[in-house]
Amino acid sequence: MKKILTLALLAVFAMSANAAKPKKAASSNKPVFTTIKENPITSIKDQNRSGTCWDYSTLSYFESEILKATGKTYDLCEAFVANKTYMDRAVQVVRLHGDCQFSQGGSAYDVLHVLKNQGICPEDAMPFPGSLYGDSLNNFNEFFGQLEPYVAGIAKSTANKISSQWKVGLQGILDAYLGQCPEKFTYEGKEYTPKSFAASLGLNFDDYVTITSYSHHPYYTQYAVEVQDNWRNPLSWNLPMEDMARILENAVMNGYTVAWGGDVSEPGFTRKGLAYFVDTKKAEGLSGSDMARWLKLSPAKRTNLIDSLGCKVPELEPTAEQRQQRFDNWELTDDHGMLIFGIAKDQHGKEYYMVKNSWGETGDYKGIWYMTKNYIVANTMDYMVNKNAIPADILQKMIEAKKNQGIGD
Template structure:
């Protein structure tokens, strides 16, 4: 009788020990603005990086400012067109982009609050850029085919399409600057240009760097990663994979968030469960989205091979805002997404360390979030 009870208890313990559903507790949580949706657009790069800048404003000033994602999108589309036509069509043109595109846009055009440019002609409509992008692409392809000399009005036609779908914007002034998301108004009564408004946020765009980890270029050098959405040829600091992860952790520990470029096309990126993991055993692919299972040891070499064979691609940008741990002590990065609050865990996803080691293309962060060792090695 006692042996039977012991055997049953052992089986129960084994089941609990090896088939545990996820139970998360907070390790680090950095304040950010509410989750919103990019709707039916490929503008995750702007939503993620704009959210990153909003968290930076909170960190620097304590103010919660809702910045316009579509203002960055509109201006970046202008630069994409110039790039495409100048390169005679020998480059990418589409909805995608990277985190540095928002920094470049802010540097060139400034930023504005959401209430000054919502980026659609009807506030009740969802974002949908399918028709807009098709019309924009047709114009730049026509400009290349006919040459700008024979199609001198292509820029005006292009801007007209942006105005039609995103709404017109007065580049001269914004009427109600610095509206915080809690309804309080700062700088009331003043009119600011987008660049003046940028200055009022206290953001220093020179503070931001992008880091990555690949072996096809020397470590601690600047790398222009050859991926389709890097139309701007933005450079990144390259470093060993372990150090790449150490810098992500260091930034979070110091209270800095990060804009993340990653691959979300994996079957173990749980759009419903909100968990993103890399199973050690392929047979656990389905179960691991609900239960804790062993994960793969991701080496530098494995990361590189998965990137080179296209199994890792830059599909999506999100915003790392903290860390959680499961009941076994495994840590995960808390990542804010732009698919609305119904996706994942109320709009957030928990990415395991192996998933980030394998699938994180790059991260944009404040250089003060880097480790001392990395700062010295890359000279920032």
């Protein structure tokens, strides 16, 4: 998820507006939204200058899962997850002598792994993001300027044997910039360890599965999606595109949220809080330009053109063949993690997923993006969902597939 930082910075100065109720359109092209289904979410956070969308979006997902299961609101600590994850990732890089990537990015599974194995703490049990180095929010420029060469230096060492002290040094860097993970803390008058706190949240961490859809692996099998930030190699269920889309719809309409990972580098993803799977051939026709001119436009000017078309922008219908081609040619990339929590429609009846971002209260909808269903299906890399949100017939196929492949629960 590498292009997130640039997009986040572009979003900082966008104007905001309330998205909960239908609005008067500034022009005939500005969408006017009516909410169809909206599930509870926690407050909008700001990852700022850090590549931690995977961390923010997935903890936000689990906060919503807790809300659904218990009615309680928590603010879980992203720095705890980042501290544990970066150490684990560094250990893997060193074990492989540097023949894999060490970076700020990650996946939803990294958060689940930490919750299950190392626990979690509330936000205020660790220093506020950025406070240890005099910033008001995360800024990983100096942090990773120290961390990356340190890990690379160990991983590429020519020594016949390395000591375990490199972990002590690395932990010092992590603690200096993220804060030291507490062994014990008090929350609402009760003492916890990170593991006992995670156990108290009312969740079954075995309820969560990851879904994807690509044709280079058989459908209704599990495999590790081949992207660099999927470094733990967790298995995702590979389903037909139609089933992948139906799970999303079913989850939201039945009160669940979805931890979504996908591509936001497409021209139809705007900094104003909208995303369309643009049919560029039709778009250039509507704008009065020819394709040669469209192709010469800078990304910023293309975005402005799409903004002017608004909800009248023509869209492509996603297909499995198209998804596979875009994945193989590096066009469909693993850019960003967000939280899908609702469904809305515009004045023309087009339906959108309501998506919580982690760029602060930016854009026209104060940190919420309205992304068409076509955009989401076309640009999904994978997503995490509670298995209880999966339609019964699809879940049964998954259970039967595991039995036929000799895989236990």
